[in-house]
Amino acid sequence: MEVAQKLLTETFGYTAFRHEQAGAIGRILAGANVLAVFPTGAGKSLCYQIPAIAFPQLDLQNTSRTPGEHGITIVVSPLIALMKDQVDALKRRKVPAECIDSTKTWEQQQQTYAALREGKLRILYCAPERLNNEGFVATMRHVKGGVRLLAVDEAHCISEWGHSFRPEYLKVARFADEIAAEKVICLTATATPKVVDDICSAFKIPAEGVFRTTAYRPNLNLHARAVKTKQDKYPLIFQFLNENPGPTLVYVTLQQQSVQLAADLREQGFDAEAFHAGMKVDAKAEVQDKFLANHIRIVVATIAFGMGIDKPDIRNIVHFDVSSTIEEYCQQVGRAGRDGKTGNCMFYICPDDRYIRENFARGDLPSRKSLKGLLIDIFGENTAKSVGDTFKTSHYVQSRVYDIRQSPLATIYAALELRFGLIRAITPEYSEYKFAATPMYFARIKTERSPTGNAIYTNAVKKSKFHHVDINGIVSRTGLPRVDLVRKLNEMHDTGLIELKAGGMEQKYRILQPLPQTNLALNALVDDLHADLSRREADALRRTQQVEDLVTGDQCLALALAQHFGMGLPDGKIKCGHCTHCLTGRRVVMPPRQPRKPDLAKIKRILAACDVRDDPRFLARIAFDIKSPRVTQLKMDKHPVFMTLADHDFEACEGAAE
Template identity: 55%
Template sequence: MAPSPSNDDEFGLDSDDDADLLALADGIETHGTKRKSAGDHGPPSKRVALDFPCAEKALAHIFGYKAFQLKQKQVISRILGGDSATVVFPTGGGKSLCYQIPAIVFTEVDSGSRRQGEGGITLVVSPLIALMKDQVDALVRRGVKAATFDSSKTREEYLHTCEMLRNGELKILYCAPERLNNEGFVEQMKYVRGGIRLLAVDEAHCISEWGHSFRPDYLKIARFSREINAERVVCLTATAAPRVASDICRAFNIDEKEGLFRTSTYRPNLQLLAESGKTKKELYPRLFAFLKRNSGATIVYVTLQKQTEELAAELRSKGFKARSFHAGMDTATKTQLQEEFMREEDLVIVATIAFGMGIDKANIRNVIHFNIPSSLESYSQEIGRAGRDGKLSKCMFYLCGEDLHLREMFARGDLPSRNSLRGLLQDIFHSTNISLPVGGEFRTSHYQQERDFDIRSTTLKNIYAQLELTHNLIRATTPVYTKYSYQVGPTYNSVLASDKSTAAAAINKYGKKARTWYSIDVDSYTLKSLRTDIVRKLNDLDAAGIITLKPEHVQNTYKIIQPLPKTGPALENYVEQIYEVMEKREQEALDRTDQMLKLITDNTCFSRALAQHFGDDLPGGMTECGHCTFCMTKTSVVQQLPPPVKFNFPAFKAVLAQIPDRDDARFLARIAFGITSPRAAKLKLSKHPIFGSMADHSFMGLLRAFSRECANTKDN
């Protein structure tokens, strides 16, 4: 199957797979199980409750557990009774069983009148391809028919999954939220044989705009659940403050009083510790001493990729067995490191937050934060990986004034200037697009827009999500490739010569050869009407090993839902509304870091303050845990701030001299502060001496200074 066109480089389907999916939907209808779409009627009536003993049998016989833990039994009972639920269990709390057990019960024993193969499926939406694969592998080993739809699948594997869906054999299907932009997939899910018995939403805190990991594609899941007429929904997360949990329940019409299941976040075997220093170098000896006193498997979290390598090298020089891990490493290396960590008892992994998801190691003895976590939610999730065996484990947080720069660097990086946003909306509401009728479609390149308007990928997605979900102007549909390149094998010419299809003839005639690669423009005027047939034929040739296919040039596609703004004032109104939301999100990112600092600098028990953030408290009316840094010292940790600096006029002038344009003060401030962006990458400024030359200054102070300079230039 062709690689994904998604910007995440993991998920999605090319639009030309839609034909396969729609054909599958047609095939499903022939079984006489075509269901009404959500638009045909209101929410489904409450289903007949299923016997809970079936769930207990599945727990014992398939998963090998003697009893349910935490509130798993209550959640599963509610789901089997036909209702939806929101589940907030700590990391390692067994959330996945809350949908895996019902999925098995639905298809094995159902008191309703269902024929063979009519058991339906559980659809799981999860953001991480590695976790999906791990869960599917584990389920298949236990004899449960599960699969994923992801871009790593071969075309044969993909078609086999479709066949299992058609035959009603599949119990659990995993997909990424980005796949919900694929029209063919949405249509396919509407007509799955036996229906979508349960929609499970993993990492559900991503739904909430107030959450620490908001992802715009998650906002579309609630709409999707209505469109596919899912019988019930379960939303799962390890990190949801009360406001976020309420957002999740509201999005899926889940009764918050009856359907929200939350367990205590307090883990008595985790000792929360913190120390403060002026610089990271000052804290190095303390880290070394801590690790000598506290042996065992350890994760040290840092913020930047280069820090993982530098600190791991320092640790090795002191005799520790240490490795670095970050998202920039190749998949094979990361897999090898994860496997090594699972085996070893004394390995120290210095990592960015890319490490930890799916690491189910029970005896991690230490989790250390060498930089400030982005939020209390992130901190809670990361320390939750320690001590799952119930034994004492230590969670150390080293704080210093240098963290403030990193904190601002990440919080300030996503907000573009108003001019950038205005330019983007002018591009989206171009005269060609506004002349299209409602229902018409336009294509654009996100990659090009990022570079043209200096807007990061995640931010660009958020802007499009606002236009789609808040303002209801457009709707994302299936991304497409506009160019297909391929290398041919020895049988290519003979296969094409014997193939009498129109698509094969078009490929033979219009495929242009360079040195070693052929290419064909499927969007050319001549081939446009044959596009779907040509792409399917290319995929078939690739699957058969006759060619090696490389799709290129992703175009994001949007359908117009209502007329686009045609005047300057109307466009400006959208600029102000969207910018206001983005400014709020920037401030919230800063506020989340303040909450993290407050946890350890207040005169209060760390464990209790953390529990109260999540709407919880210490058990048994306890007011203190007795073993965190505050409880042991009765003294708050004092953040040691760096001394104030004088404004660096030479560095300021050097930035202005290197960048003659005065069109964007925020861009100039970012360069001085050391925040990269698409425009900075395009101008190759990240390695220039001016980049980060004023990193010890306040970002807002820099922004004011560069704004004055831009205004003066404009006035003159």
């Protein structure tokens, strides 16, 4: 640990390790796998950054490897912005690090791969989707010195019990085996005991490899207030913000709500801006920079804001809407008071909050008819193909045709790949390429000698501003490899000859087993997938109910939060002494939610406006304000009948539509 301590001080500027950092780093350097469950802001990234930098120094001490063969640390993270921030920070500390993501040009990616081959990189960041790229996996298998450490950030995403399960994360454990990673460290801020078990099982981490710190933060005051209606929240938040100065994050559910509430706060004299995923990149960066520099006091944000934000003096966190999960709530309140000073966290809740959350949960379950149509599309189109053959498909098109959102569609494909072993995702392709030509392009035509360049110049068809390139057509006419043509287009873009735009992404799969063809086999698969997706819907609804139960429970709020993660308060205490329950001695009482029976007159108006009769759930979505690909395609979300029963019971609406 002497090398690690020296790096901590000289490279990162800290005098001592915090929490369980030293234990986790020591175990990695000893050659064993680790799971680190540390709260937001507890320095998880140091647990893989320090070992990555230490490996070459330790190799020299042990004379176990020659220079240039110290290997690489790969970090898998779903957050592109966070990856870029960490790479920039490491480079400022003279640590050779890079990330490979969809925003990189072909030339930049080639430079990164060259640095890898030459043994010049210590840390490489990538998104989990990159693991479908066969070329990337092959490169990692043969990197000089091997993969010394695979770091899996946001590791809870691998668990189906986790609050933000991502199907692509299921492939990370397979990737670790395929590249023969010497060690693995999984990192997360929030993991229940079930999630911990899933992560440890997937990555072969024994109990002694789990390092946890309590979710309890003694400097955070956790408060909650229940009201009858959403309108009742407004005077309360105005009062709270007047009484509690300092940088503040206000979390809401919907993008438009962030804009409206920020405007309402400005009308009351507060310095507030909105932040949500639908904003342009520059606009989001401006709000974030202003908040970090204390040029604005309040950001009203969706969940899109906060990941990787390094601002230790956030004084207040306000939940204006109910969080989707306890884990999400814990992560968000954890952004307050990282400087050790008091942070005030207020949670406003009312009965109507649940409707919005139900909208999100109810939108992901497709009908059995949609599922069967999708499977017939996948399997029927490829009946004549054999094991080892490949096929292409467009998730975008399938989503619209079969009314299945992108998230459950990805889950379905992950099940076909990982659970049933029928297919395997490989490098995706773009079906459409077009470019705007610069003056240099026309000059180059006269001197171009390469077969790929000539093929592109000859076959590009100008339509309005852009030249369109039919890559597949060129391949069939010339026999030139597709990969060479795409590489040439990227090269022309990188050298300023053209401004290239690619579109129409097609996912590509290799067939691993004979595909089901009989009606009996298809129906069995439909039943299995539908049961799985139904369970996920029920889990999403249950998690929202858990949040409500947490803030309205008859015990210390801080204790309840710690117990959710399988822990308790320090010294066996049962009260924190400064949450709403401890201060008042009473539980927060939620006003009753009165369920409404379906309004048959309104249902008849929906039936009159929409001639779809094959899916009662589709009609219920229209009534209940739930968008889906089919709802959007038919423009029913613009119709007056949309969301006319949003405050009713969803299952009752679905039953009435039948």
